[in-house]
Amino acid sequence: MTSISELSSLQKTLNAAIDTFKAELAAQNMPELSLNTSKPHPIDDLAFIPTPAMFEARRAALASLGLIKSLIQSPYDALTANTWMVMEVAGVRLTAEIGLASILGDSEEGLSIKEIAEKTGVDELKLERVLRLLITQGWFREPKQGYFANNRLSNLIKKGLPGFHLATYMNELFMKVATNFPEMINHPDPEFRKNTDPLHTAFQLAYKTDISYFGADGWLTKDPEEAVKFGQSMVAVGPTSDPGVVADFAWDEIAKDKDGIVDVGGGQGSLCCSLAAKYPNIKKFVVQDLPETREGAEAYIASKGLTGRVEFEVQDFFKPQQRKGKYVYVMQRVLHDWSTEKGAIMIKQIRDVLNEDSCLLIVDTVIQPGVVSSEGQDLVQSLLKLNKSVYQPVPPPEFIPVDFGEASRIQHQINVALTALCNSFERTLPQLQEMVELGGMKIKKVNATRGWASITEVVPA
Numbered sequence: 001m002t003s004i005s006e007l008s009s010l011q012k013t014l015n016a017a018i019d020t021f022k023a024e025l026a027a028q029n030m031p032e033l034s035l036n037t038s039k040p041h042p043i044d045d046l047a048f049i050p051t052p053a054m055f056e057a058r059r060a061a062l063a064s065l066g067l068i069k070s071l072i073q074s075p076y077d078a079l080t081a082n083t084w085m086v087m088e089v090a091g092v093r094l095t096a097e098i099g100l101a102s103i104l105g106d107s108e109e110g111l112s113i114k115e116i117a118e119k120t121g122v123d124e125l126k127l128e129r130v131l132r133l134l135i136t137q138g139w140f141r142e143p144k145q146g147y148f149a150n151n152r153l154s155n156l157i158k159k160g161l162p163g164f165h166l167a168t169y170m171n172e173l174f175m176k177v178a179t180n181f182p183e184m185i186n187h188p189d190p191e192f193r194k195n196t197d198p199l200h201t202a203f204q205l206a207y208k209t210d211i212s213y214f215g216a217d218g219w220l221t222k223d224p225e226e227a228v229k230f231g232q233s234m235v236a237v238g239p240t241s242d243p244g245v246v247a248d249f250a251w252d253e254i255a256k257d258k259d260g261i262v263d264v265g266g267g268q269g270s271l272c273c274s275l276a277a278k279y280p281n282i283k284k285f286v287v288q289d290l291p292e293t294r295e296g297a298e299a300y301i302a303s304k305g306l307t308g309r310v311e312f313e314v315q316d317f318f319k320p321q322q323r324k325g326k327y328v329y330v331m332q333r334v335l336h337d338w339s340t341e342k343g344a345i346m347i348k349q350i351r352d353v354l355n356e357d358s359c360l361l362i363v364d365t366v367i368q369p370g371v372v373s374s375e376g377q378d379l380v381q382s383l384l385k386l387n388k389s390v391y392q393p394v395p396p397p398e399f400i401p402v403d404f405g406e407a408s409r410i411q412h413q414i415n416v417a418l419t420a421l422c423n424s425f426e427r428t429l430p431q432l433q434e435m436v437e438l439g440g441m442k443i444k445k446v447n448a449t450r451g452w453a454s455i456t457e458v459v460p461a
């Protein structure tokens with residue numbers, strides 16, 4: 001592998017990906033993309049689902065762009081930029097907390113830093129420094145010197161929008177936890193290092209507590225306000241995977257002649273609400289979670305106008321499952337919070353109520369390795385072969401890692417974030433298999449979706 005062929009190959013993949021992306025925009029009569037406007041683009045709609053070709057072109061473009069950046073950038077500059085990346089994360093939280101995006105609204109000319117300072121009460125010179133840093137990373141824009149306006153990214157963190165919860169609660173939680181993460185992994189006590197329970201994590205170190213974050217006696221249970229904020233943040237993670245989960249699986253077929261869908265550990269019910277809106281023939285949706293989630297879930301379900309069709313019920317997923325019948329049980333982003341042994345106990349509770357008319361779906365990411373394929377396939381050929389209606393991922397082109405590198409960043413970020421928060425993790429396929437088998441079940445099929453989640457069909461062993 002010479003560096004010149006690597007760069008040329010990535011450039012070719014990038015060009016093919018961008019050509020496809022532009023052609024898909026044009027085919028859908030969508031406007032050109034721009035970061036120099038306060039207007040959102042139609043593809044920014046949280047419910048937007050790209051065509052399979054557009055989705056794959058975006059993955060390939062992000063993967064090649066990420067690698068081209070690493071190839072071209074001075075490695076020492078990359079190290080230096082990484083050192084202070086944390087200030088960008090802090091800067092996004094600051095702008096969300098002071099409501100800057102809401103203040104700027106959809107003004108194209110923006111507001112002067114003086115007006116912004118008056119409206120937010122924040123020192124203008126300090127804020128200007130933060131904004132200029134954020135602009136280098138695509139947040140906000142400076143239409144004329146000293147004036148700042150929203151763009152497609154900053155629009156997402158307006159108060160009341162899901163992105164606001166990511167940029168505030170989730171941002172702060174993981175900023176704190178991240179500070180102690182190296183100490184967790186490389187703890188002076190070897191017993192702490194080896195421990196895989198949720199009581200030996202960066203969370204306890206950072207928050208100086210001896211309770212776990214999740215669980216019946218955990219941090220969220222003891223603080224209902226915190227539980228509501230966490231629930232809102234989980235809803236906010238949804239748009240990165242929900243549209244694909246809803247669109248890329250035959251939910252109406254699997255739920256046909258069944259009593260309904262039971263979302264075990266379903267949080268505020270965002271998945272059930274999205275499914276209820278798309279599949280009117282599915283009879284009933286039940287969101288099961290801990291008692292402290294009820295208030296937030298019922299408010300969320302009501303806000304979607306789905307009270308009655310989607311109902312909340314209390315169910316501890318470590319205790320025997322109360323719903324016995326012809327149900328499709330779903331566990332989304334739940335097993336990844338627990339060790340393999342605990343996950344197997346949760347799976348066993350479902351297995352105990354399964355009959356020939358019911359089934360279990362696990363919705364979680366399946367972690368792929370970062371290995372670079374030496375026999376990558378030409379992206380143009382792969383895109384030409386894509387089925388237009390049923391989503392199937394394309395194989396990685398030459399020099400693009402199996403996990404599509406930058407395009408799988410969120411999966412890997414959450415994988416490490418889970419380790420830091422509760423000593424759990426996203427699973428590779430063999431790791432998922434191990435947990436499912438320990439729970440007395442076996443994997444029937446793994447279905448890819450346009451997003452980071454896979455839908456794994458699991459049946460009794």
Ligand SMILES: C[S@@+](CC[C@H](N)C(=O)[O-])C[C@H]1O[C@@H](n2cnc3c(N)ncnc32)[C@H](O)[C@@H]1O
Nearest residue numbers: 215234265266267289290315316317318332333
């Ligand atoms: C990471 S969130 C996932 C929520 C939802 N499934 C989603 O995809 O947005 C994990 C959920 O598990 C719930 N949970 C934690 N321990 C539980 C238990 N013992 N029984 C039932 N739910 C529990 C939490 O309240 C939280 O809503």
